[in-house]
Amino acid sequence: MKIRHASMKDLGPITAVEAACFPVAEAATKADFEKRLQVYPDHFWLLENDDQLIGFINGMVTNNSTISDIMFSDASLHDENGMWQAIFGLNVLPEYRRQGLAAKLIDKIVEQARQEGRKGCILTCKDKLIHYYEKFGFKNCGISQSVHGGAIWYDMRLEFGKIDINQLGRFISLILRHKPEVIGIKLDGHGWADVEELLLGIREKGYFINHEILQEIVATNNKQRFHYNEDQTKIRAAQGHSIAVDVELDEKVPPDLLYHGTAMKNLSEIKATGIKKMRRLYVHLSKDVETAFKVGSRHGIPVVLVIDTLAMQKDGYKFYCSKNGVWLCDDIDFKYVKEIIKQK
Known part of the structure; x- marks a missing residue:
């Protein structure tokens, strides 16, 4: 599957896909698409499968926060500096639906609008599709003034906020x-x-x-x-699961010393029972003291336990290293703790 911008050479296939997706009263005409491709091709995205057009999404940019019917036919209303990216048509051929392809097109035009600094995206839809667009963050703003194709439409608006x-x-x-x-x-x-x-x-x-x-x-x-x-x-x-999964870790030979960050309040229990996996599948060990202090600080006043992994290996312990560099092993008896480093 490939998503790309449309050009005038795509006019015929675009018109054909539109006809397959919308009733005559609602479908845009070849002339409508020709005007859109002349004025705002950078806001017209095509979805292809092996060079066959199977879907598209398009719409002008405007300062209006809702879509009016005149926008569908008058491409000159496009304002490249506008605040809102309108979505006029989201088309996927019937035989390619329910595969998440429409979502890919929505993601593409929404991300473009976000990167271009728009306030958000707007569209109209029928009541049966309100829930679908709400999944993408669009809010139902009520019945639209649009009477396009003689149908009842609802104004939907996605207003961008700061993403945490x-x-x-x-x-x-x-x-x-x-x-x-x-x-x-x-x-x-x-x-x-x-x-x-x-x-x-x-x-x-x-x-x-x-x-x-x-x-x-x-x-x-x-x-x-x-x-x-x-x-x-x-x-x-990469690691840290509390549910039983096999993340396909390879057994590896660790450095002679590794470090376990914890909180001062946990020391007495660790001295009595050792370092336990708790709810995780493995005990987590860091490759350096600095990282271990950061881990410990999440739980309170941090301390770092220096682990004699060389001795553990001699006693039959197995070690694994996740893709993000965390060393993993089974419960550790306190006798393998060589030193306790407290924060200065």
């Missing part, structure tokens, strides 16, 4: 490591989640997210908690 990437990252961490059921999805036996199901589930919880935002979270997360499979159709957490 850190908050979204924490929510995704909860889903992929502990509670996928909070958005109604399941992880497979290796901890992978379907990306489309993840995005849809997060949207239904009231967060705006698309492929570009998810990619940003994966790329910029300072702990590198998440990674995609090769074709980016699946995603999983």
Whole structure:
């Protein structure tokens, strides 16, 4: 599948797809599309499968916060400096529906509008589609003044706010490591989640997210908690699961010393019972003192335990290292703690 901008040479296939997706009274004409392609081709996106056009999305930019019927036929009303990206048509051929392809087109035009600094996106839809667009963050603003095609339409508006990437990252961490059921999805036996199901589930919880935002979270997360499979159709957490999954870790030989960050309040229990996995599948160890102090500070006044991993290996312990550099092992007896480093 490929998404690209439209050009005048696409006029015939665009008109044909429109005719297959809308009744005559509602479908834009070839002349309408010709005007749109002349005036705002940069706001006209095509979806192709093996060079066959199977869907598209388009719309002018305007300072009006709702769509009026004249906009559909008068492309000259386009204002490249306008605040709102209008969406006039979202088309996917019937045989390609229910595959998440319409969502890809919506994500593309919404992300473009966001990057261009628009205030948001607007569209009209029939009542049966209100819930669908609400999944993308659009709000129902009531019955529209539009009487296009003699139908009753509803004004839908998506107004951009500041996206809290850190908050979204924490929510995704909860889903992929502990509670996928909070958005109604399941992880497979290796901890992978379907990306489309993840995005849809997060949207239904009231967060705006698309492929570009998810990619940003994966790329910029300072702990590198998440990674995609090769074709980016699946995603999983690197480690830290409390649910039983096999993230396909390879056994590795660790450095002679590793470090465990915890809180001062936990020391007496650790001295008595050792370092426990608790609700996780493994004990987590850091490669340096600085990182371990950061881990410990999340739980209170931090302390760092220096772990004699060389001795542990001699006693038969197995070690694994996640993709983001966290060392993992089974419960650690306190006798392997060589030193306790307290914060200065």
